[in-house]
Amino acid sequence: MALEIQNVSKTYMMGTEAVHALQSVSLSIEENEYIAIMGPSGSGKSTMMNVLGCLDTPTSGEYYLEGEDVSKMNDDQLAEIRNQKIGFVFQTFNLIPRATVFHNVELPLVYSGTPPAERILMANDAIERVGLTDRATHKPTELSGGQRQRAAIARALVNKPTIILADEPTGNLDSVTGREIMAILDGLHKAGNTIILVTHEQEIAEHAHRIVKLRDGQVESDVRPNRVGRNADVVLN
Amino acid sequence: MQIWEAFKMALSAIRANKLRSFLTLIGIISGVASIIAVMTGISVIQKTIEKEMSVLGTRTFQVQKFAAGGPTSEEEQRKIMKRKVVTVAQADAIREKVKTVDLVGSELWDFGYKAKYKNISTNSNLTICGGTPEYPENNTHYVRLGRNLSHEDVKVGRKVVVLGHAVAEELFPFTDPIEKRIKVDGRRYKVIGVFEEKKSAFGAGFDNYCLIPVTVFQRTYGRFNKQGRERSVNVTVRAKSAELLQDAIEETRMVMRFERNVKPGEEDDFTVFSNDSMIKSFNDVTAGVKAGAFLIGLIALIVAGIGIMNIMLVSVTERTREIGIRKSLGAKRRSILTQFLLEAIVLCNIGGVVGVLAGFGLGNVVSILTGFANAVPLEWAVGGLVFCTIVGLIFGMWPAVVASRLDPIEALRYE
Structure with a gap:
C-alpha cells in the first residue's frame, strides 16, 4: 500500500461560513497505481490534492503514507515528507525563473541535504530521463511550455519519491505537447512509479488505470475499467 | 540545508535585482562610509599628532607651573596664575x-x-x-x-x-x-x-x-x-x-x-606631564568627536536598516510564489528563514565593504591634503562589517520570519 486515507474531512472557514471541502473521504492507493482524481470545480479536488501532497493536514481522519501517519504532523515534518516521498507536477510548472533547469531540478536534493557530488549525478540523471540534457543550463524563460513541464517532471523525480502528484499537468499546454507530457508520465508509471493525476479532462484521466470522481467533497465513483483508455477513445470519437 | 547553499541563493537573488539592491545599499554605504571616513580622518590626525607631541623622550617628563596644553576653564586659569x-x-x-x-x-x-x-x-x-x-x-x-x-x-x-x-x-x-x-x-x-x-x-x-x-x-x-x-x-x-x-x-x-x-x-x-599624558589628553578631546561620528553613523545605519527591512518585505511579497515552490519541494521553515536572513546580511555586508573602502578613501583625503601620514584603521573596518551583519540580522529577521511562516498552499496560489 502506497497510501491510505480514512474518513478524511477538511473544513475551511470562508469568512463566517464553514466550507466542507472534503467530507469523510476514504481512499487507498496501491504501489505503482496510476490513478486519476476527477471532479468539477468545487468538488474538493484541489483540497484532496493538497492533503495527499502533504501541503495541508485534514481537519479529521487519518492519512497513512507508506504506513506512516502524516495527518498529525507539523509544518517541518510535512516538509520532510514532501521532500522525500512526493514529487509535484503543477499546471503552471512552478519553476524558479532565475534559476537554470539544472538548479531547479537540484533544489529538492539541496533541501534533503544530499552532498553536491551526488546531487550533480542525480539531477543530471533526472534531466536525462525527460530528455532535457541539452537544455540543462537554460533558464525556464528560454524554454517552451512542454520543456518547462518536462523540467518540472525531472524535479519531481529527482528525489525518487513514493508518489508523483500531477495537478492538471497539461492544462497550460497545447494538445500535441500535452500528449508528449502524458507519454512521459505513462513511461514513469511503466518504470514503477505511483502516479496520481488530478484533472477535469476525461481524455487526460483516461491515461490512468483507475478513476476516482469527487462531487461535493465526497467520492462519487471509483472505477477500475479494463483498458479504460482504448474503450473511452472509441466512445468519445 | 547547508549555509553555503543559502549563501548562493542569497547572491543569486541579489543579482536578480541589481538596481534595487544597489539603491538599497546606498543607505548602508553612506552610513558605513561616514563612520569609517571620520575614524580614518581622526586616525590620520592622531598618528601625526602623537608623533608631533613626542617632543619629550620616552622616559622624560616635565615639571612646570602652567598646565600642559593650556587650561581647560577660566577658573582653572585663575588658579594656575596664582601658583x-x-x-x-x-x-x-x-x-x-x-x-x-x-x-x-x-x-x-x-x-x-x-x-x-x-x-x-x-x-x-x-x-x-x-x-x-x-x-x-x-x-x-x-x-x-x-x-x-x-x-x-x-x-x-x-x-x-x-x-x-x-x-x-x-x-x-x-x-x-x-x-x-x-x-x-x-x-x-x-x-x-x-x-x-x-x-x-x-x-x-x-x-x-x-x-x-x-x-x-x-x-x-x-x-x-x-x-x-x-x-x-x-x-x-x-x-x-x-x-x-x-x-x-x-x-x-x-x-x-x-x-x-x-x-x-x-x-x-605645579604640573607634571609626559608624552603619554599629553597624548592621552588629546585622545580625550578626539573621543568626543569619535563618539559624535559614531552616533551619526549609527543613526544612518539604523535608517538604512529600515530601508533593508522594507525592501526585504517587498521581496518576500514578490517572491511569495517562489517560497511556495520551495516549501512544496521540502524546504523547512528554517531553510526559508536562513535564505532570507542571509540575503539581508549579505546585502548589508556588500554595502559595508563598499562603505569601508569609500570611508578609507575619504578619510585619507585628509592625509593627501595635509601631507600627514595616511592611516587605515583596520579595527574600524572589522567593526563596521560586524555592525553591518548585526543590522542585517536585526532588520532582516522580521521579513525572514514572515517568509518562513507562509502557508505553502496560499503561497503557491499567489499571483
Whole structure:
C-alpha cells in the first residue's frame, strides 16, 4: 500500500461560513497505481490534492503514507515528507525563473541535504530521463511550455519519491505537447512509479488505470475499467 | 540545508535585482562610509599628532607651573596664575633627592626677539631658550653641527648660543656658522652649534629658536618677563629607565611638594606631564568627536536598516510564489528563514565593504591634503562589517520570519 486515507474531512472557514471541502473521504492507493482524481470545480479536488501532497493536514481522519501517519504532523515534518516521498507536477510548472533547469531540478536534493557530488549525478540523471540534457543550463524563460513541464517532471523525480502528484499537468499546454507530457508520465508509471493525476479532462484521466470522481467533497465513483483508455477513445470519437 | 547553499541563493537573488539592491545599499554605504571616513580622518590626525607631541623622550617628563596644553576653564586659569613659580633651585633639589632620575634640565623661555649676523637679520619672532646641557636629550632635539652647551658654559655664564635649524639657514646661507659671532637681541654671542631640523606637520616647525645657557638668560632678562610676571622654570627630567618613569614622576612630585611647602591633602601647585599624558589628553578631546561620528553613523545605519527591512518585505511579497515552490519541494521553515536572513546580511555586508573602502578613501583625503601620514584603521573596518551583519540580522529577521511562516498552499496560489 502506497497510501491510505480514512474518513478524511477538511473544513475551511470562508469568512463566517464553514466550507466542507472534503467530507469523510476514504481512499487507498496501491504501489505503482496510476490513478486519476476527477471532479468539477468545487468538488474538493484541489483540497484532496493538497492533503495527499502533504501541503495541508485534514481537519479529521487519518492519512497513512507508506504506513506512516502524516495527518498529525507539523509544518517541518510535512516538509520532510514532501521532500522525500512526493514529487509535484503543477499546471503552471512552478519553476524558479532565475534559476537554470539544472538548479531547479537540484533544489529538492539541496533541501534533503544530499552532498553536491551526488546531487550533480542525480539531477543530471533526472534531466536525462525527460530528455532535457541539452537544455540543462537554460533558464525556464528560454524554454517552451512542454520543456518547462518536462523540467518540472525531472524535479519531481529527482528525489525518487513514493508518489508523483500531477495537478492538471497539461492544462497550460497545447494538445500535441500535452500528449508528449502524458507519454512521459505513462513511461514513469511503466518504470514503477505511483502516479496520481488530478484533472477535469476525461481524455487526460483516461491515461490512468483507475478513476476516482469527487462531487461535493465526497467520492462519487471509483472505477477500475479494463483498458479504460482504448474503450473511452472509441466512445468519445 | 547547508549555509553555503543559502549563501548562493542569497547572491543569486541579489543579482536578480541589481538596481534595487544597489539603491538599497546606498543607505548602508553612506552610513558605513561616514563612520569609517571620520575614524580614518581622526586616525590620520592622531598618528601625526602623537608623533608631533613626542617632543619629550620616552622616559622624560616635565615639571612646570602652567598646565600642559593650556587650561581647560577660566577658573582653572585663575588658579594656575596664582601658583608660585618653579625655580632652578627646585630643579637642583630634584637632581639631588630623586634617585630614579639621571638628567634634570632647566629651561626658561621668551619670545619675540631678533638675531643678526653682519647685515643679515631675522624677523622679530625668534624664541630664546635659556637652558642646560640636558636640553637636547630631554627634548630629543639633538645638535647636528658643532657642540652642545656644556656644564662649564652654564656655570661660568659664557655668552654662547646653539642655533635652531631655521635660524642657522637664515643667517648663514653659505658659510659655516660655528665660531661666528652674532647678535641676539642686540647682545653678542658666539655660535657653538646648530640643532638638527625638526620638521612639523603643523606650520613652521620648531626650528626658529636658539639655546643659550640658563645663567646667561637669567642675568640678561631678569626675574620678570615683558608682562611683568615672574619667570617660571620648566624642569625636564629623565628617568633612569622607561620602567622607572612612573616611580620617577611620583618621587619628583613628592620632592616638589616638599620644596614648595604643599600641605598634605592639598593638590599639586605645579604640573607634571609626559608624552603619554599629553597624548592621552588629546585622545580625550578626539573621543568626543569619535563618539559624535559614531552616533551619526549609527543613526544612518539604523535608517538604512529600515530601508533593508522594507525592501526585504517587498521581496518576500514578490517572491511569495517562489517560497511556495520551495516549501512544496521540502524546504523547512528554517531553510526559508536562513535564505532570507542571509540575503539581508549579505546585502548589508556588500554595502559595508563598499562603505569601508569609500570611508578609507575619504578619510585619507585628509592625509593627501595635509601631507600627514595616511592611516587605515583596520579595527574600524572589522567593526563596521560586524555592525553591518548585526543590522542585517536585526532588520532582516522580521521579513525572514514572515517568509518562513507562509502557508505553502496560499503561497503557491499567489499571483
